[in-house]
């Protein structure tokens with residue numbers, strides 16, 4: 001009988017990363033099970049991605065919901081332990097850097113179950129980000145580490161992780177982008193939100209931008225200064241809903257706040273935008289691939305390749321409006337730019353090949 005591989009997903013960025021790996025493994029000699037931890041649970045943060053990206057229905061939803069880091073991570077661990085003890089999978093595959101990722105890695109490691117980490121080796125070198133802690137722990141525990149960019153290989157080498165475990169397989173988030181390019185409809189997305197031809201898209205949810213009322217107020221001020229120049233549409237992550245509203249987010253006529261969008265609607269909007277203002281990890285990569293100028297409201301990025309080989313620039317709340325002015329004056333980047341290595345739509349297939357070989361020999 002073939003070996004069982006369990007994929008752990010739970011939060012929005014996991015879904016576009018897992019979809020191409022699961023699809024590629026469908027043609028291999030493994031049995032797959034998809035588990036949803038329930039870290040994200042709103043229809044627009046979860047189910048819409050399953051529908052739009054053709055992900056299979058999760059066989060199990062742990063329904064863990066929201067809470068503090070310790071609560072969420074602990075609950076996921078508690079519920080996964082029972083599952084792994086019964087199922088005894090040959091491999092657990094985890095994605096990205098969210099709490100569901102590290103929780104699953106900890107449980108598997110303690111039960112002696114091998115772990116594969118998709119998107120290994122990214123580092124912001126800022127441990128005040130919860131994601132950085134999750135990345136460090138997950139990589140340390142993983143048996144197969146799938147890297148999306150050359151800088152990740154360097155980081156893992158510097159941490160003394162054995163190169164035999166590390167595979168440079170490319171970026172599955174980009175597989176999903178490329179597979180869905182034909183579905184992105186700028187005109188429909190604009191019509192749905194009544195946007196003019198010239199607009200920018202914003203997406204902001206990092207604790208460093210939205211949690212503290214002082215940061216939220218600075219962010220709203222910066223966004224309003226951009227809205228003085230151009231229309232902005234902001235599909236708002238639930239994390240910042242209250243703090244940004246309290247800071248007066250809704251008070252500018254050129255700033256359109258929307259609910260979180262489905263994958264196809266969101267990337268359609270991004271594709272037609274003059275610029276994107278973000279603190280999202282995935283969006284830095286998607287804009288690089290689409291050639292859309294990206295201004296990232298963070299002090300550092302764990303995705304430096306989007307700056308050196310992409311359209312991304314780090315900005316502050318103070319200089320955001322000025323930076324947008326510059327981007328709007330310069331216009332779009334021309335087509336035909338070089339993109340990061342192995343961001344070619346085949347990462348899922350490469351990852352599946354390594355996984356099939358691994359489970360066949362362990």
Ligand code: UD1
Nearest residue numbers: 011012013039040041042045066067098099130131238239
């Ligand atoms: C999580 C990840 C972050 C990732 C982001 C992607 C961690 C530590 N953080 O952050 O790395 O960039 O997802 O979107 O794992 N909420 C809802 N509905 C939902 C989900 C959340 O209303 O479906 C609200 C709840 O009030 C919750 C808050 O959002 O407390 C934060 O959710 P949580 O999953 O803890 O962290 P994110 O900020 O979403």
Ligand code: UDP
Nearest residue numbers: 012013235260261262263266280281282283
């Ligand atoms: N996304 C989406 N709708 C939105 C915002 C984001 O479909 O309204 C997609 C987008 O493809 C992005 C992915 O969700 O790359 C994950 O984004 P998020 O910013 O939530 O997580 P991060 O990458 O910062 O961890």
